Amino acid sequence: MALTIYGSPRSRTIRVLWMAAELGLEYEHVPLEAADPALKSPAFLKLNPAGAVPTIVDDGFALAESTALNLYLAKTYGCGGLYPPTAHAEAGVWRWSLWAQAHLEPWLQRDASTAELRAQAGESMAQLALASLQVLDAALTGREWLVGDDFTVADLNVAGVLSPSRTAELDLEPFGAVQRWRSACYQRPAALAARQGLTAARRS
Numbered sequence: 001m002a003l004t005i006y007g008s009p010r011s012r013t014i015r016v017l018w019m020a021a022e023l024g025l026e027y028e029h030v031p032l033e034a035a036d037p038a039l040k041s042p043a044f045l046k047l048n049p050a051g052a053v054p055t056i057v058d059d060g061f062a063l064a065e066s067t068a069l070n071l072y073l074a075k076t077y078g079c080g081g082l083y084p085p086t087a088h089a090e091a092g093v094w095r096w097s098l099w100a101q102a103h104l105e106p107w108l109q110r111d112a113s114t115a116e117l118r119a120q121a122g123e124s125m126a127q128l129a130l131a132s133l134q135v136l137d138a139a140l141t142g143r144e145w146l147v148g149d150d151f152t153v154a155d156l157n158v159a160g161v162l163s164p165s166r167t168a169e170l171d172l173e174p175f176g177a178v179q180r181w182r183s184a185c186y187q188r189p190a191a192l193a194a195r196q197g198l199t200a201a202r203r204s
């Protein structure tokens with residue numbers, strides 16, 4: 001296996017670096033920032049026509065989209081751990097990964113390209129985020145993880161969207177189950193290791 005991960009830990013690539021750490025993968029890291037013109041070069045656009053990170057190349061197979069990347073890596077290299085083996089549990093993993101992209105990411109993302117949209121939406125963006133957090137809190141009440149009894153790629157994909165920096169302005173106090181679950185996710189050794197890279201990148 002020869003895996004290359006493109007993207008700075010300051011970008012959504014942190015989610016994929018976290019997954020790679022969970023799986024103990026070896027990889028080459030090309031820490032391109034979101035604003036790097038190399039993302040729009042013909043060579044990079046061949047890997048990802050969106051010209052964005054994260055993007056990976058795994059033994060010649062190019063793939064983009066942080067959620068898809070984590071599902072692929074967990075399924076390919078997780079040996080039944082982070083990617084559950086039954087059809088029902090697998091469906092649960094898809095369900096929560098897709099839910100995070102459709103019902104959480106749009107209200108939390110802080111990309112420069114969405115700044116105008118956020119300004120226009122005003123408070124309604126925060127209200128939509130709180131409504132989604134209510135759904136997540138109900139799902140996590142009385143259970144440790146989103147799917148089955150163990151941490152899976154579903155937890156990583158949802159917690160990755162719900163990062164501490166993106167939620168700094170939200171009041172999470174009413175969502176006790178979400179708070180407990182998110183701390184458990186971010187206290188995992190792989191999350192701490194990936195975020196150490198993020199701290200180093202912020203300092204540089």
Ligand SMILES: N[C@@H](CCC(=O)N[C@@H](CS)C(=O)NCC(=O)O)C(=O)O
Binds near residue numbers: 010011012039054
């Ligand atoms: N839905 C994509 C979003 C990718 C994305 O927008 N990445 C940003 C960095 S976090 C980027 O590369 N932006 C540069 C650009 O779009 O020009 C994912 O989850 O991977």
